[in-house]
Amino acid sequence: DNVHEKVNEPPRTTLTAFFLLCQKDDFAKTLLYCDVPKYYTWNASEKVFKRRVQGTAVLGYPDVREGDALSRVxxxxxxxxxxxxxxxxxxxxxxxxxxxxxxxxxxxxxxxxxxxxxxxxxxxxxx
Structure with missing residues (x-):
């Protein structure tokens, strides 16, 4: 039973969370995977990306902020x-x-x- 659950709903990773983000967020659709940490933070307990609330405003996207975060793939x-x-x-x-x-x-x-x-x-x- 547990095996079927894992197959049908595998654990969420930062990559699969990126896919979900791109399904819901128009700005995310413009990004490469390595660029995500500049604009989103990773919430480890919820296993989701959340938009940054501090940083420089992104032209054309009033609710998006860019930070200085480095990413690692x-x-x-x-x-x-x-x-x-x-x-x-x-x-x-x-x-x-x-x-x-x-x-x-x-x-x-x-x-x-x-x-x-x-x-x-x-x-x-x-x-």
């Missing part, structure tokens, strides 16, 4: 293929709402994140 060894390519996509795709959105390029659903990286022009051909 975990490094991934290139031998861990799909995670490595997922990380590349997080630096290239703005406002993804699901893992599937990261793997979709110009309406084409890619079989792997590597294929999505290729279609985005993030990889060089060795030939």
């Amino acid at each position: 975990y490094t991934v060894h290139p031998n861990n293929f799909e995670c490595f390519f997922l990380r590349l996509l997080l630096y290239a795709v703005r406002g993804p709402t699901l893992f599937e959105a990261l793997g979709t390029v110009n309406g084409r659903i890619c079989a792997t994140f590597r294929e999505a990286c290729q279609l985005h022009g993030l990889l060089e051909d060795d030939q």
Whole structure:
């Protein structure tokens, strides 16, 4: 029973919370994953991002504030293929709402994140 719960509702991470944020927040849809901490704080107890209340106002978005926060996206060894390519996509795709959105390029659903990286022009051909 517990296994089914975990499959149907996996634990929320900062990445999955970013997807939820992009589903609900128009400003978040303009951001890369690594840019989120500049404009949002992570509430660890609720496992959600909340807009900053202090900082510099963002032009065109009166309720958004920019702070000096640094972000960290975990490094991934290139031998861990799909995670490595997922990380590349997080630096290239703005406002993804699901893992599937990261793997979709110009309406084409890619079989792997590597294929999505290729279609985005993030990889060089060795030939």
